[in-house]
Amino acid sequence: FLMKRQKPEKLPPCPRKLPLLGNLHQISDSLHLSLHHLANRHGSLMLLQLGSVPTLVVSSAQIIQDIFNHHDLIFFGRPPLYVAKRLFYNFSSISFVPYGEYWREVRKIVVSELLSMKRVQSFKHVRAYEVNKMLNSVIGSQTPVNISKVILSFTNNLICHIAFGKQDDGLHRFHNILYETQQLMGEVNIADFFPWLSWVNKFNGVDARLEKNFKEFDTFFDQVIEEHRDPSRLKLDHREDIIDILLRVQKDQTQSVRLTNCQIKGVLLDIFIAGTDTSAATIVWTIVELIKNSEVMRRAQNEIIDIARGKENIEESDLPKFSYLNLVLKESFRLHPPVPLLVPRETTQACKINGYEIPAKTRILINARAIARDPLYWKDPNSFKPERFFYSSVDFRGHDYELIPFGIGRRSCPGINFAVLTIELALANLLHCFDWKLPHGITREDVDMVEAVGLTVHKKTPLLLVATPRPR
């Protein structure tokens, strides 16, 4: 009997590969920009070989729609990244956890206990306190103000305050530890492209840095958790912080998962990694765009003055009244999604997309930034024009595939409500309390938009501005 030869499955297009490197030689420092250029030449669905890892790159809203309407469960996993494995207690967190029952249970806890709208609102007093502290720090800063630094301290302090109930004491050291964690997470790691070369990390200093960083925040977390277990701990306002909540859930017999201490620490770290840099980058990019587009700045500030009507500070209850500021934020998320490639995913089984076979365990990179600048959907895509949203209902909450800064589907960002409130409140107050100008001799054209390399994309050089207090 002659065996019928099976036709090989048709794989998505792939630019020319080199032996061993695959397509790595076509990637420069900025992964998302390199992938955007490659997509312009080879199409919005490419199967690259990054080192030894097959990687599907998606750069089209229409393909995203197809994937998330039909294969959400398949595009659901996360690849086991080298640094995340160690830092997140062998994947005991949420964002980098490969798909499985543990992820499902912990995500439920995070969504319902830590980041529900009700919980996010319960942190209102903390946000107001930290925003006020940030405004005072602008007044106390040298001129010109390093606004990038002010804002990163603000988001760090805010999350520390919400997570630990601490306001200032002893947190400087923690900020430095977290900075190194973020560096390690953002750097290219050879083991993620050549898993068989992971031993190199023993010799290039990565393992040593990883171990040192892990021990530092682990010791810090142990210490604050121990303080929280002490029943005599002085609680001034009787409000639960994130550690209180996680310890309560740990004791709760009705929960289907019994959180271990490592899992509590993993979730804590996740909230820091996912929540501080992203919001800070967004606030800075928005201010840069406002400085470069003075007419937009004028309109945004006029709206704020109108709504504030002599108030000292903008409060959270004022935010729903803003409409133009909302458009400014949409446009900022469109041009500068702080996580331009989202968080990598991995297919849990094989499937077919656009007639192409996508094998199981393929790494997935979704180029949200390229999609949000696709001329097919966006007129004059590289210009900052909040007015484009006047007559459009497109929003960034994951229902419109052409604008997905918070990702999409069941693994999308559970911190979106927290993030948007924080960003809007900070921006509204910064514009309400100060007029912002470039330092003497610097023009708008001089302000560069160069992006730093990393999972979260910051402005590479710090933004320096002169702040003049506004009459209120």
Ligand code: HEM
């Ligand atoms: C501007 C602010 C933020 C942006 C743009 C952002 C963006 C993202 C993106 C793109 C993902 C991956 C989504 C996907 O794979 O589809 C994600 C995941 C996640 N984010 Fe955010 N995020 C922000 C703020 C926050 C905040 C404030 C928190 C928590 C306090 C948070 C917690 C998380 C967590 C826990 C995940 C992992 C979800 C999972 O894998 O199931 N994020 N975020």
